[in-house]
Amino acid sequence: MAVYVDGTTRLLVQNLTGREGSFHAMRNRAYGTNVVAGVSPGRGGQEVQGVPVFDTVSAAVEATGANTTLCFVPAPFASDAILEAAASPGMRLIVCITEGIPAHDEARVVNYLRQTTGVPLIGPNCPGVISPGKANVGIMPHEICLPGRVGVVSRSGTLTYQAVHELTTRGIGQSTCVGIGGDPVPGTSFVDVLSRFEADPETEAVVLIGEIGGEAEEQAAAFIKAHMTKPVVAYIAGFTAPPGKKMGHAGAIISGSSGTAAAKKEALEAAGAVVVTYPTEIGEAVAAL
């Protein structure tokens, strides 16, 4: 079994009747993902290219045994949709693509899930997860993927594709690629995914793509040092980035010197990861492991 998604995935698409929902659901289905249902309140009873649509998640799950959901619900309603999915018995993974969810909504939902159902949430504002050759749950361009034994995890959507592309063009396949998203309070952290890769017999090495801001890469470094036996190749974006949003003195007090690309690179290298300078070096570095 792969990490997060595989042949046992029974996928529900929230807002299947939307433009992006239907486009990517059909792409995922074409890749072999078992897309069993859609949810759009008020559209229960309709179909989208043969996929039945329900008014509520509970009705969809009851009728189809969906165990994974892919959420394309617009930002003002997305946190409610995540809670709906999490409350459904048998739900084992929520992937939320939606970008632009208010930070307080996101913080409430992520903390509430941690405190209650514990159903893992990937995203929001992420490209989803793909286990090449098995299932694609998200918006990643699966054409660039190749089945194999390298796990990829990234905070950045398009940089994930770039990393996967670098691997595939060198003939290096991927076990699972996870885009955790770059939002302030992601449902899944680098550490969550690294621990799954470490435990996954189908993964032999890991590529980690980070960027400036926050402490996620520093936490990943601490985990790698303490718990990872598998090799890690990392790339960090943002060495020349303009300073981001100023968070007053509070931001400076919280973060201290952490959060810069240089600090993250240093932490990962100290933890034993190979940190490359160009994205194009990712494939070479993995090949050299």
Add this chain to the structure above:
Amino acid sequence: MAVYVDGTTRLLVQNLTGREGSFHAMRNRAYGTNVVAGVSPGRGGQEVQGVPVFDTVSAAVEATGANTTLCFVPAPFASDAILEAAASPGMRLIVCITEGIPAHDEARVVNYLRQTTGVPLIGPNCPGVISPGKANVGIMPHEICLPGRVGVVSRSGTLTYQAVHELTTRGIGQSTCVGIGGDPVPGTSFVDVLSRFEADPETEAVVLIGEIGGEAEEQAAAFIKAHMTKPVVAYIAGFTAPPGKKMGHAGAIISGSSGTAAAKKEALEAAGAVVVTYPTEIGEAVAAL
């Protein structure tokens, strides 16, 4: 080690400077309970008969290592005080005597504790817990207790005393007596206490005091049937009680035929408990086990 409280208990009293707080704190101390601190915001630095008072629970715990709290905070502020205690590292038991907490406050606090810290809460609106000869944390008149090997658990305050009195006057001692309180959403249920008594090597038999309303006795019966090896003697009050608050059709739909004294007695007897008719029979029934 006894159930909930014993010689390792380091007791904090919330609202120690109040009339009831100081009266019962001193009684508990006189019984041998290790009363280490009190909390009354704005009175930090004062003392109550040698017990130091702090402004906040966190300060009290930091200074004294308190691990158990007894809450006498008035009803409008009691749920906040419970949350404060629960957030304190090292807190292992909260006993809340306060009566008249609004039902929605209570429901929020109890559910939040379950979802987060998991610190057990006894009460609110309860007489507390006593392990005779070891510690008294609450308002039970410890003069009527006798150290021994019968566990007592009750929803009713004064009926708890009555039950303990019946045991002691027949020379039957108690391991621990727990008043869980009769509020709509008690922090601790019969089942919670029964499972501790079942696991407690110092308890050989259990006395359970129930009353009309709710489903707590029915749930206790199910637990006794499935999990209890120790004998249980039960008494239920309210066979001739006037009908309580009408909860509309909703109440009737939820409860169906359960909730009456007769239904509770029947459920407990079916689970193998000895159910007595007079409170005075409690001692006789335990003696006859």
Add this chain to the structure above:
Amino acid sequence: MNLLEFQGKQLFARVGVPVPEGRVAATPAEARRAAEELGGKVVVKAQVRIGGRGKAGGIKVADEPQAAEEAAAAIVGMDIKGHRVNLVWVERATEIAAEWYVSFTLDRGVGRHLAMVSARGGMDIEAVAASDPAAVVRRHIDPVVGLAEWQATDLVYRAGLERAAARPAAATLRRLYRAFVDLDCDLVEVNPLVLTAAGEVVALDAKVTLDSNAFFRHPDFEAFREAFAEDPLERLAREKGLGFIKLDGSVGIIGNGAGLVMSTLDVVSLVGGAAANFLDVGGGAGAETISDALEVLTRDPAVRAVLVNIFGGITRCDLVAQGIVDAIGSRDLPWPIVVRLDGTNAPEGRAILAEAASERVIPAATMLEAAQRAVDLAGGR
């Protein structure tokens, strides 16, 4: 505290739940004026804090003011299951397209809020629930976060409410839940919540029970009592802070703690007597509370003997004894008082009673003995 229908509807209006326009009337003439002001067809409804008024003839439709006056004349003064009708509510008639049932309450079994919704609203919802449980959709709500939008929507679709009205129905559920929580209600029940011919969602009835423990947050709620036909004895007891319910027997009961008082009622019944009341002085009662409790019982001519059953904890037996002595000293109590004291400061309490040496006070060593003496003194059943 159970509210009258029109009071519940006032609360619904506060949170934006639509209710029909109406007026309260205490007399047929007032009902006529109300009908004239409202215009058109009206419904005249008995205001009583008990269910089943429809079947009892307490709800009548009136096409014009004269009919409203006649309806009120028939309803005001009615006795519905022991409740006298003092007020009617005259409201504009609603054209009904569908009748639903909605309630929010606390499920004590799991300690969470419970929503119940049915597409088969109307008078016989309990029968529906019994014969076809699936027709009443039940969902628990986490009190920490409340009724989410998705959950209100789920309730509406799962209960099979009219699809075209799904949005306003879900919005109304959320408003009713807000009333339930923000106004500290133990129960909010609407039967029926109707869909009108015009597509609006309107609460045609309102059964609201307020949590009196939360009145410190809602000082205005006390005023609701003014419309109740409250028993004078119960009113006095409430004003004194005592838990009191009038019963049919001759033994007055005073105790501390609902459980002990209930148990005392049971024991009195088992030894052949019958309690005149349930009176709980609560925890931490002082001398004055006991004295007040005895005063309340003096207003009940059915009482022949009184049983004071106290097991002290937070309540101190010395204060209880002092209260009894004070009451005897200040009033001519018409009956003997059997007193059983145990627990906190019981020896001190017994000493106070012994010192007072009143022949009206009979000490008893146990609860059973106390019940037997009290029943004997009251002359049996």
Add this chain to the structure above:
Amino acid sequence: MNLLEFQGKQLFARVGVPVPEGRVAATPAEARRAAEELGGKVVVKAQVRIGGRGKAGGIKVADEPQAAEEAAAAIVGMDIKGHRVNLVWVERATEIAAEWYVSFTLDRGVGRHLAMVSARGGMDIEAVAASDPAAVVRRHIDPVVGLAEWQATDLVYRAGLERAAARPAAATLRRLYRAFVDLDCDLVEVNPLVLTAAGEVVALDAKVTLDSNAFFRHPDFEAFREAFAEDPLERLAREKGLGFIKLDGSVGIIGNGAGLVMSTLDVVSLVGGAAANFLDVGGGAGAETISDALEVLTRDPAVRAVLVNIFGGITRCDLVAQGIVDAIGSRDLPWPIVVRLDGTNAPEGRAILAEAASERVIPAATMLEAAQRAVDLAGGR
């Protein structure tokens, strides 16, 4: 979106946090009138969205209207760290008994709200935090339930704020937290929050950052922009829905996704060039978005060459290519465009560009190659 001080104070007033009375002024004459209306001693403060204005001379005390006019004359037009001062805030002076520091923000490291409170408020709080970390009390808040009363009280006592003011201080913390959450702020920082000589708690400064993702809940917040001195290029980009930041180099960068754009900046730098901007078209960009992005770059005379770096996912490369072709067709673009397309519908996109056969469009196979070509075309650094 960072607010100006006076805008933050307007929001504080909405949630009941006391702020000194004041007026906005754009000219010395307006400042004089403001001081006359307020009466007595006033403070004239530069309104810029950057810290350190006090040290830069952007805050002056004025005893009477003439002095206020002179202060405003000195401040309006000042440049503070690259920010021109267009407005001053004239407010009644406050008699200060104690200065505290308070902030609420999100701690991304743990995904929870963070409160920071210090009894050593004033200008140099970062230095205090660095030299004496214990002087700044930090506590996480569970966003599910928010800042409880006990926690506000705990913050006040633990930070050692004046004991006599504990209640109003805790109440003010809870109101500021309410502003933080209910008004969807990324940051609420008050430095100093002061205790006045009269014993009141007043916010003397306000640093508020709004979460623009939540503006659908607060449509009035858009109006705050009117007072900003916004860069015209950045304003145009924002109006087109593009993430844009002006930089110093000559290579215009367009990409999809902040990570890929940042990486492109890094690669351009590594191969010896310098980016003229950061421009993220976001996810799901259509042809019009790309065309808009190119239009924005035409307004920047420093651009010598443009690099379009797209890895399609939710974005489709065919639409990107179409947008480039449309832009070339409708405008005379002054520079060559190096285009790198991969991912969703990349072959279709490359075919569209090949068919258009414009000499202004240079396809590149990889990101590195694209960066090298663009830097070459821009003439190096």
